[in-house]
Structures are given as C-alpha cells and as structure tokens.
Amino acid sequence: MALQGKMETSLELKSSAEKFYNVWRSQSFHVPKHASKHIQGVDVHAGDWETAGSIRIWKYTVGGKPGVFKEKVHFDDENKTVTLNGLEGDVMKIYKVYKPVWQITPKGSGCLAKLSIEYEKLYPDVPVPDIYVDLMVNMTKDIDEALTQT
Template sequence: MALHGKIETTLELKSSAEKFYKVWRSQSFHVPKHASKHIQGVDIHAGDWETAGSIRIWQYTIGGKAGVFKEEVSFDDENKIITLNGLEGDVMKIYKVYRPVWQLTPKGSGCLAKLTIEYEKLHPEVPVPEIYVDLMVHMTKDIDEALSTE
C-alpha cells in the first residue's frame, strides 16, 4: 500500500471564482462565520491575512471531535489556487505531508472548485484522508452558500 497519494473531488459552486478565491486570499477570518458547523476559529500565528507564507491556526470539528491545524498558506493568483501546507496539529500526527488545495475555475456565473489533498502517511495502516476531503467539501459548500446570499 502506498504511503503517499492524492485524493480529489470537484464541486460546482454558485459563487464566482473571484469571490470565492477572495475569501481565502484575504478574508479567511470569515471562514468560521461561513462554515461554523465545521470551523470554530482561525488565528494568525505569523504574517497576516493576505500574505503568502503567513501561518494560520485553525480550530475545526470532524467526526464530532475537535481538532487543530497549523498551516502555511500559498496562493497562485493567476490560476486561483490556494494551498495550505500542514505544519502541526492533529492531522500531522498521522500524516507526514498534508496539503489541502482549492483550485477555482470560472464556469458561467459560478465556478468549479477542484478540491485536492496531497498526503504522505506516517504508517501504512493510516487511512487515506477521505474524512478530511469530506470536511473540505462541507466547508466549501457552506462558504459558497454564505457568499451566494450576500
């Protein structure tokens, strides 16, 4: 069984690629408000809300359990790609590499959101991070719903 891999899915969103990307690019402090069932908070550890290389700490709930995720964010403005490179936290106890990625592509008045998690397990018995993709899907849908009603 491979220790590293990639898992992905694609969602169609009502929000434009620009609007959704802007939340992650410069307003990620709104994510807990938009996706409060899944994300309880986010704080800046180093940097700020807009600069690539900034480090943020997220408080989330998955499977009824609270978790913490510390990441360094990077942006590809031209291709509307947001990458969270895992540094510490609960998920890093089982994965050596954990990298969620959102890629947004305009489609009509909305967009397609390709959600990917690149990972490397610490041990062969560690599961593929499907529950974390589910978390990304729920967060993305909640953010999209909030943005489409603004």
C-alpha cells in the same frame, strides 16, 4: 500499500470564482462565520491574512471530534489556487505531508472548485484522508451558500 497519494473531487459553486477565491486570499477570518459547523476559529500565528507564507492556526471539527491545524498558506493568483501546507496539529500526528488545495475556475456565473489533498502517511495502517476531503467539501458548500446570500 502506498504511503503517499492524492485525493481529488470537484464541485460546481454558485458564487463567482473571484468572490470565492477572495475569501481564501484575503478574508479567511470569515470562514468560521460561513462554515461554523466545521470551523470554530482561525488565527494568524505569523504574517497576516493576505500574505503568502503566513502561518495560520485553524480550530475545526471532523467526525464529531475537535482538532487543530497549523498551516503555511500559498497563493497562486493567476490560477486562483490556495494551498495549505500542514506544519503541526492533530492531522500531522498521522500524516508526514498534508496539503489541502482549492483551485477555483470560472464557470458561467459561478465557478468550479477542484479540491484535493496531497498526503503522505506516517504509518501503513493510517487511513487515507477521506474524512478530511469530506470536511473540505462541506466547508466549500457552506462558504458558497453564505456568499450567494450576500
């Protein structure tokens, strides 16, 4: 059984690529408002909201359980890609590597969001991060819905 892997899915969104990417690029403090069922808070631990390498701490709910995730963010503006490199938190108790990625591509008046999680399990019996992919999908849908209402 492989200890490392990558899970991927794609979603078509109604919001523009620029608008959706901008939420992650410089306005991630809005994510708890847009996706409050899943994200209860986010704070900057080091850096700021817009600088690559900044460290943020997220409070979330997955599978009905609260969790905390500390990450270092990386932006690729040319490819509209946001990568959250896991540093600490609940998910890091079972994964050595945990790296959620949002890649946003324009498509018509909306965009295509390619979501992935690169991971490496700490132990063979750790499940693949299905519930975290579901969390990303649900957050993405909620953010898109909020952006299309504004």
